[in-house]
Amino acid sequence: MGKINKRKLGSEKELAAAEYLVGQGYQILEHNFFCRTGEIDLIAKDGGYLVFVEVKYRKDSAFGSPQEAVTPKKQRVIAKAARYYLLKNGYPQNTLCRFDVVAIAGQEIHLIINAFEG
Numbered sequence: 118m119g120k121i122n123k124r125k126l127g128s129e130k131e132l133a134a135a136e137y138l139v140g141q142g143y144q145i146l147e148h149n150f151f152c153r154t155g156e157i158d159l160i161a162k163d164g165g166y167l168v169f170v171e172v173k174y175r176k177d178s179a180f181g182s183p184q185e186a187v188t189p190k191k192q193r194v195i196a197k198a199a200r201y202y203l204l205k206n207g208y209p210q211n212t213l214c215r216f217d218v219v220a221i222a223g224q225e226i227h228l229i230i231n232a233f234e235g
Contacts, residue, residue, distance in 0.1 A: 130174040131158050134219040137226050143168065152205075155198035159219075166213045169199045169235070174221040183220035184229055192216070196235035 135145050138161055146167075147160040159170035171191070173183035195216060203212060218232040 127174070130221050131172045134170070134172040134221065134226065135159055137219065137228070138170065141228065150198065150202055152198055152201045154201055155194035157195060157198050157202065160202065166215050167208065168215055168217050169195060169202075170217045170219060171195055171232075172219045172221070176223060183222055184218050184227075184232070187218050187232065192233045199235055
């Protein structure tokens with residue numbers, strides 16, 4: 118079996134996560150927002166919330182669950198990138214925001230709403 122292209126696999130799983138979120142009523146605003154402080158996989162609207170979404174995939178549990186990979190350090194990076202996104206795009210300070218995680222384990226998708234504080 119050939120070597121897995123991690124970037125391609127990551128893109129496929131992010132697309133699957135976006136499709137799942139749309140099915141849950143989210144409106145996807147951006148894919149892969151990059152800035153100097155970090156990256157946000159998906160940015161979406163859900164009701165009155167602007168949602169910053171981290172997508173994590175594991176083919177099995179050998180290295181733990183996908184959501185375990187969203188460490189406190191990773192959370193800080195995402196939150197910092199989210200603050201920059203809000204500023205760059207002129208969102209008011211009172212914008213309702215939250216951080217969700219889409220955990221993909223094999224073929225199962227789990228949505229963790231408000232997974233951590235920013």
